[in-house]
Amino acid sequence: MINIVNVTKQYDHVTAVNNANIHIKSGEIFGIIGYSGAGKSTLVRCINLLERPTEGQILIDNKDLTSLSDKDVRKERQKVGMIFQHFHLVSSKKVYDNVAFSLKAAGKTKAEIKERVPELLEMVGLTDRSDHYPAQLSGGQKQRVGIARALANDPKVLLCDEATSALDPSTTASILALLKKINEELGITIVLITHEMEVVQEICHRVAVMENGAVVEIGDVYDIFSDPQTELTKQFVQTIHTLELPDRLLTGRKGPIIQITFRGETAEDSIISETLREFNVKTNILHGQITYIQDKPLGTLIVEITGEKEEINKAIEYIRERTKQLEVLTDVA
Amino acid sequence: MLHDFWVAFVETGLMMGIAIAFAVVIGVPLGIGLFVTNRGMFFENRFIQQVAGTTINIIRSIPYIILLVVLIPLTQLLTGSSTGPIAASVSLTIAAIPFYARLVETSLREIDKGVIEAAESCGASPWLIIKDVLLPEARPGMIAGLTVTTISLLGYSAMAGIIGGGGIGDLAIRFGYYRFQNEVMITTVVILIIIVQLIQFTGDKAAKAVDKR
Numbered sequence: 001m002i003n004i005v006n007v008t009k010q011y012d013h014v015t016a017v018n019n020a021n022i023h024i025k026s027g028e029i030f031g032i033i034g035y036s037g038a039g040k041s042t043l044v045r046c047i048n049l050l051e052r053p054t055e056g057q058i059l060i061d062n063k064d065l066t067s068l069s070d071k072d073v074r075k076e077r078q079k080v081g082m083i084f085q086h087f088h089l090v091s092s093k094k095v096y097d098n099v100a101f102s103l104k105a106a107g108k109t110k111a112e113i114k115e116r117v118p119e120l121l122e123m124v125g126l127t128d129r130s131d132h133y134p135a136q137l138s139g140g141q142k143q144r145v146g147i148a149r150a151l152a153n154d155p156k157v158l159l160c161d162e163a164t165s166a167l168d169p170s171t172t173a174s175i176l177a178l179l180k181k182i183n184e185e186l187g188i189t190i191v192l193i194t195h196e197m198e199v200v201q202e203i204c205h206r207v208a209v210m211e212n213g214a215v216v217e218i219g220d221v222y223d224i225f226s227d228p229q230t231e232l233t234k235q236f237v238q239t240i241h242t243l244e245l246p247d248r249l250l251t252g253r254k255g256p257i258i259q260i261t262f263r264g265e266t267a268e269d270s271i272i273s274e275t276l277r278e279f280n281v282k283t284n285i286l287h288g289q290i291t292y293i294q295d296k297p298l299g300t301l302i303v304e305i306t307g308e309k310e311e312i313n314k315a316i317e318y319i320r321e322r323t324k325q326l327e328v329l330t331d332v333a
Numbered sequence: 334m335l336h337d338f339w340v341a342f343v344e345t346g347l348m349m350g351i352a353i354a355f356a357v358v359i360g361v362p363l364g365i366g367l368f369v370t371n372r373g374m375f376f377e378n379r380f381i382q383q384v385a386g387t388t389i390n391i392i393r394s395i396p397y398i399i400l401l402v403v404l405i406p407l408t409q410l411l412t413g414s415s416t417g418p419i420a421a422s423v424s425l426t427i428a429a430i431p432f433y434a435r436l437v438e439t440s441l442r443e444i445d446k447g448v449i450e451a452a453e454s455c456g457a458s459p460w461l462i463i464k465d466v467l468l469p470e471a472r473p474g475m476i477a478g479l480t481v482t483t484i485s486l487l488g489y490s491a492m493a494g495i496i497g498g499g500g501i502g503d504l505a506i507r508f509g510y511y512r513f514q515n516e517v518m519i520t521t522v523v524i525l526i527i528i529v530q531l532i533q534f535t536g537d538k539a540a541k542a543v544d545k546r
Binding site: 075077078080081082084086088091093101104106133134135152159 | 445447448450451452453454455456457458461465466469470472543545546
């Protein structure tokens with residue numbers, strides 16, 4: 001649906017985006033995560049050509065936007081809505097007129113606008129705020145106006161530029177729920193950039209990780225969480241799924257301490273109790289966490305295994321085989 | 334004497350009215366033009382920027398009293414006379430347009446770039462963005478700028494009296510200064526103070542009324 005092909009954006013002395021290649025599928029919620037300055041904001045602006053890529057192409061439904069004239073680009077932008085961290089509403093216009101602006105831009109008649117705006121406001125739950133000015137609204141309400149404005153012309157794609165970063169946690173949750181609903185009910189493809197892993201965990205299907213203008217990792221959110229490849233991705237995963245053991249626990253143990261990661265179905269299996277039945281060892285659970293990503297569990301367990309050395313090794317091998325992900329943190333020789 | 338005051342008042346009103354009308358009609362589009370041809374804006378154009386910017390700076394750096402004299406031939410050409418309030422309005426207009434254009438540009442610059450970007454992301458044309466985003470968003474600043482322009486022009490209009498432009502300033506100089514009628518001078522100054530207060534008060538009210546931030 002959206003094809004970002006070899007996109008590079010060069011400013012005078014800075015390469016904001018360096019040869020990015022991303023294919024975004026129709027109907028998915030695609031996250032782009034990175035620290036500030038990673039180039040994700042620039043990349044998302046390349047998608048609707050708010051920033052023209054220095055090199056490379058942006059294809060939406062196989063149409064190369066970079067080859068279009070300004071006028072045709074404007075027409076394409078009506079099919080690609082966008083919302084922003086700081087909402088960017090027109091402060092001198094009432095909520096109604098802010099939403100109507102999008103429709104005006106698409107050349108809709110007054111009658112069409114009059115019919116469509118209330119529909120949009122109802123969808124975002126702001127019917128009673130139609131006559132308010134943005135300054136009279138809360139952050140969450142402003143973002144809802146932004147969403148209504150972005151969706152006015154029935155876009156195929158919604159770009160979200162740190163859309164929840166300026167909101168408090170409960171408002172963030174409600175905006176994310178709204179985005180999810182928009183994705184599921186209207187089938188709109190969502191591209192969402194963020195620096196918060198919680199947001200990715202909450203609603204994204206796939207995610208790209210960016211650093212210094214380059215895409216360093218890309219994949220299903222679950223795979224990224226359960227098996228991060230790069231140091232940066234590991235850092236992001238640790239922000240929500242982390243097991244920090246106090247040093248005190250790591251020293252003076254009787255047996256090796258192992259960290260087991262359970263993915264997908266194995267997270268629901270009773271591996272530990274089976275191990276205890278099969279081998280003559282004892283386990284002592286030191287720490288554990290299960291995180292649900294898109295309703296799939298990802299579990300991490302830190303246990304100490306005690307018993308005969310041979311039995312311990314067999315038990316570790318058994319678990320390693322069953323889970324594929326086992327790390328020995330300390331090994332008491 | 335009261336009649337003289339009234340005539341002077343009408344003359345000042347006339348020359349300022351003409352100058353302000355032109356300042357708005359020409360200064361607003363000029364200010365918008367300066368803004369939208371800026372780097373990174375949708376009509377980015379260095380040539381227009383340079384030419385318009387430099388012209389405005391040149392006119393603004395000429396002291397008004399010099400401008401008044403330099404423009405006498407043009408005034409003669411346009412109005413057929415070099416005295417009277419209509420003639421004075423020519424140089425006032427020339428001074429007011431670049432002054433106000435810069436203030437319009439400044440108030441446009443104060444608009445959050447993100448708001449313009451958001452409007453562009455909706456697929457809006459530059460014209461629609463100017464009309465529906467830039468102008469309404471800059472309105473409080475433009476009204477405040479018009480207040481400043483008007484008050485400055487009032488000061489200039491007094492200078493126009495020197496070459497026979499008429500108006501309150503002329504009255505103050507002719508009667509108050511040349512004829513040593515201190516009470517006339519004081520009265521005109523008091524009138525000017527009241528007018529300035531009124532303009533500022535009205536301007537502030539109007540700017541506040543349209544400011545929804």
